[in-house]
Amino acid sequence: MKVLVAGANGQIGKQLVDKLKNSGEHTPVALVRKQEQADSYAETGVETVLANLEDSVDKLTEAVKGNDAIVFTAGSGGSTGEDKTLLIDLDGAVKVMEAAEAAGIKRFVMVSALQANNRENWNEKLKPYYVAKHYADRALLQSNLTYTIIRPGGLLNEPGTGKVSVGEKHDRGYIPREDVASVILAALDEEKTYNKAFDLVSGDTPIEEAVKSV
Structure with missing residues (x-):
C-alpha cells in the first residue's frame, strides 16, 4: 500500500515514515512543505x-x-x-479529506486527540486545539472515506512499549509517540478499525491485538 503521510516532518510523522519504509508491506510518501525537508527524505530514499x-x-x-x-x-x-490551529488542524485536515475524495483515495487515518469527541472532557488550556480536532473528526465521520480516527493521550518522547489500551472513553493518560506510529501502521489495513474511532493510551495489550479489538 502506498501511504501518503501528511505531517511527515512532525515527530509522529517521522517515526511513521520510518516504520512504513521498514514494514515490507507499505511504501511511504512524505508530504512536506519545505524543500529542505524533501531533500532530507530524498537522501533516505x-x-x-x-x-x-x-x-x-x-x-x-x-x-x-x-x-x-x-x-x-x-x-x-x-x-x-489560534489562527494556525484553525487553518492547519481543522481546515487543512478537511481540505486533505476533500482532496482524497477527489483523487479517489478511500483509506484515511486521522490522528486526533484524547476525548476530542466529548466536549465535557476537553483540556481548558487547549480548547481551540480541541475545537479544531473535534470538527475535523466530525467532517471525516460525515465523509465517504473509509476512516480510522485515533485519539491519543498526552504524547511522550520515550521509547515505545508496544503495549496500549484502546477504547471509547479513557481518562487522561499518556503514550509514547513511537507507539502511536505503531498503532497507525497496524491499523492501516486492519478491517476491524475501518470506520471506527477510539482513544489510545499506554496499557497492557500488545498493539496488534489491541487494534483487532476495536
Whole structure:
C-alpha cells in the first residue's frame, strides 16, 4: 500500500515514515512543505511531495494523487497562534479529506486527540486545539472515506512499549509517540478499525491485538 503521510516532518510523522519504509508491506510518501525537508527524505530514499495545507483543494488533490491511503498527523504546533490551529488542524485536515475524495483515495487515518469527541472532557488550556480536532473528526465521520480516527493521550518522547489500551472513553493518560506510529501502521489495513474511532493510551495489550479489538 502506498501511504501518503501528511505531517511527515512532525515527530509522529517521522517515526511513521520510518516504520512504513521498514514494514515490507507499505511504501511511504512524505508530504512536506519545505524543500529542505524533501531533500532530507530524498537522501533516505523516501518519495516526497511538496505541498502546503493552506493550499487550495485542487493543489492538494494533485499532491495526493496516486496513493492508496492517507494518514493525517499534521498540526500547527504549540508555538503558533489560534489562527494556525484553525487553518492547519481543522481546515487543512478537511481540505486533505476533500482532496482524497477527489483523487479517489478511500483509506484515511486521522490522528486526533484524547476525548476530542466529548466536549465535557476537553483540556481548558487547549480548547481551540480541541475545537479544531473535534470538527475535523466530525467532517471525516460525515465523509465517504473509509476512516480510522485515533485519539491519543498526552504524547511522550520515550521509547515505545508496544503495549496500549484502546477504547471509547479513557481518562487522561499518556503514550509514547513511537507507539502511536505503531498503532497507525497496524491499523492501516486492519478491517476491524475501518470506520471506527477510539482513544489510545499506554496499557497492557500488545498493539496488534489491541487494534483487532476495536
